[in-house]
Amino acid sequence: MNELIIYQLASVPAIAALGIILGLLFKGIDRVLAARMQARIGPPIRQPFRDLRKLMIKENIVPKNAVRFVFNGMPLLAVAASITILLYVPIAGFLPLMQGYGDLILLLYLLLIPSLALVLGGFASASPYASIGAQREMVSMISYELPLAVAVASIAWLFSRAMPGIASFSLAAIAANPVWELVGPVGFIGLLALFLILLAVMPGEIGVIPFDTAEAETEIASGMLVEYSGRNLALFYLADAVKTVGFASILIAIFLPYGISGTLSLQGANAVAADALFFLLKLFIVVFIGRVLIRVAVPRLRITQVVKAYWGYATIAALCGLSLIALDAILLAGGC
Amino acid sequence: MNLKALNKSLWAFHFNSGSCNGCDIEIIAALTPRYDVERFGIKLVGTPRHADILLLTGPVAMDMKEKLERVYAQMPSPKAVMLIGNCGNSGDVFYESYSLVGPADRIIPVDVYVPGCPPRPEAIIHGVVKVWQKLEKEAKK
Numbered sequence: 001m002n003e004l005i006i007y008q009l010a011s012v013p014a015i016a017a018l019g020i021i022l023g024l025l026f027k028g029i030d031r032v033l034a035a036r037m038q039a040r041i042g043p044p045i046r047q048p049f050r051d052l053r054k055l056m057i058k059e060n061i062v063p064k065n066a067v068r069f070v071f072n073g074m075p076l077l078a079v080a081a082s083i084t085i086l087l088y089v090p091i092a093g094f095l096p097l098m099q100g101y102g103d104l105i106l107l108l109y110l111l112l113i114p115s116l117a118l119v120l121g122g123f124a125s126a127s128p129y130a131s132i133g134a135q136r137e138m139v140s141m142i143s144y145e146l147p148l149a150v151a152v153a154s155i156a157w158l159f160s161r162a163m164p165g166i167a168s169f170s171l172a173a174i175a176a177n178p179v180w181e182l183v184g185p186v187g188f189i190g191l192l193a194l195f196l197i198l199l200a201v202m203p204g205e206i207g208v209i210p211f212d213t214a215e216a217e218t219e220i221a222s223g224m225l226v227e228y229s230g231r232n233l234a235l236f237y238l239a240d241a242v243k244t245v246g247f248a249s250i251l252i253a254i255f256l257p258y259g260i261s262g263t264l265s266l267q268g269a270n271a272v273a274a275d276a277l278f279f280l281l282k283l284f285i286v287v288f289i290g291r292v293l294i295r296v297a298v299p300r301l302r303i304t305q306v307v308k309a310y311w312g313y314a315t316i317a318a319l320c321g322l323s324l325i326a327l328d329a330i331l332l333a334g335g336c
Numbered sequence: 337m338n339l340k341a342l343n344k345s346l347w348a349f350h351f352n353s354g355s356c357n358g359c360d361i362e363i364i365a366a367l368t369p370r371y372d373v374e375r376f377g378i379k380l381v382g383t384p385r386h387a388d389i390l391l392l393t394g395p396v397a398m399d400m401k402e403k404l405e406r407v408y409a410q411m412p413s414p415k416a417v418m419l420i421g422n423c424g425n426s427g428d429v430f431y432e433s434y435s436l437v438g439p440a441d442r443i444i445p446v447d448v449y450v451p452g453c454p455p456r457p458e459a460i461i462h463g464v465v466k467v468w469q470k471l472e473k474e475a476k477k
């Protein structure tokens with residue numbers, strides 16, 4: 001048991017480094033792809049690494065009226081929470097490091113923490129722009145949580161029904177049994193709806209256009225980040241990058257948990273490498289749809305439209321998905 | 337301090353101190369697909385706290401003096417100022433107007449001057465290169 005704990009502790013920095021590198025890499029890919037879609041050439045893929053290095057050497061200003069320890073503490077909290085997400089999700093075919101210690105419900109809370117840290121940091125910075133941004137962020141948090149919670153609860157319900165006896169909120173168990181195989185044709189449509197909703201929640205969760213009302217540079221001067229500079233800004237930048245990978249990995253674990261080594265009948269190290277590469281491909285697809293495509297195609301929404309989109313359309317769609325899955329369960333149980 | 341890290345990732349804040357909007361349009365033109373300064377890692381940011389370089393346009397009207405000083409002070413160092421357009425250099429068409437306090441370098445230290453009314457996007461990109469050279473020189477010191 002002790003050895004296990006030591007092993008786990010040793011793996012934490014490795015996973016943190018992996019998350020940071022992947023996050024920054026995907027941020028670079030995101031910027032290049034967005035530029036290409038706008039017929040630009042765009043920055044080199046390693047641009048986020050350069051940005052981060054530059055932010056680290058800049059002066060770190062704390063405004064005079066700010067609550068100093070909150071202002072400085074929140075960026076650290078955001079990064080820590082984003083990295084913690086990665087400890088609870090299966091990455092690149094490996095089981096989550098903290099398997100058995102937390103489940104999807106915990107992940108829902110962990111996903112909230114970086115946004116909450118931004119909100120608190122914004123309020124602590126004593127800038128009116130930051131207060132507006134923080135209030136908007138809270139409103140959008142409330143709105144995207146509802147469809148997200150409905151979707152996650154539907155999946156858990158499906159599991160508790162289809163395979164009684166396993167922990168239905170455990171992400172490792174969900175990843176081990178692909179959801180698509182538990183349902184009939186009607187439920188398939190329901191699951192597809194839930195998948196699309198989680199993809200639509202992703203830009204809200206990681207705060208990109210069209211749901212970045214809280215950080216709108218052009219209207220409220222970057223909102224909650226308005227007073228942040230230097231190291232603190234770099235940490236928020238990092239938290240955002242890591243959280244993108246974290247949320248995408250959750251999506252992959254629920255809906256696309258397939259490995260490729262079985263299909264290619266590979267063994268040993270080859271299988272691990274193939275699965276890791278395949279995971280990167282899945283990550284790329286999810287980030288491409290949930291972040292790049294949406295952000296380039298759609299302009300920023302007003303905060304009222306954000307609430308309407310998530311509470312109205314997304315939640316109704318999520319409830320429809322839930323009903324379809326329930327209907328499917330009844331049909332299957334009825335022997336049809 | 338390694339100023340070189342700054343070179344490949346200049347974040348710019350755009351400040352209009354009373355310009356006719358001609359120069360501002362040219363700054364935007366430098367960001368469009370034809371010129372695309374994001375190739376060099378340059379991007380516009382929404383707040384002076386995130387900025388490494390201040391793109392200053394206009395002849396500095398009386399009202400804007402205090403604001404310009406504050407925005408400059410709000411930028412975290414190391415920082416650079418790029419003056420875009422004849423206005424900030426000499427007053428240009430607004431020369432000898434009663435409401436001006438410019439030229440801009442009387443108010444804040446200016447690192448690079450980009451003349452033109454308005455300067456072409458190529459000239460603005462050339463100005464950025466001058467900023468790099470200046471920062472590199474400072475880094476060597």
Ligand code: SF4
Nearest residue numbers: 355356358421422423
């Ligand atoms: S330099 Fe010319 S184009 Fe630029 S702000 Fe002045 S008058 Fe307008």
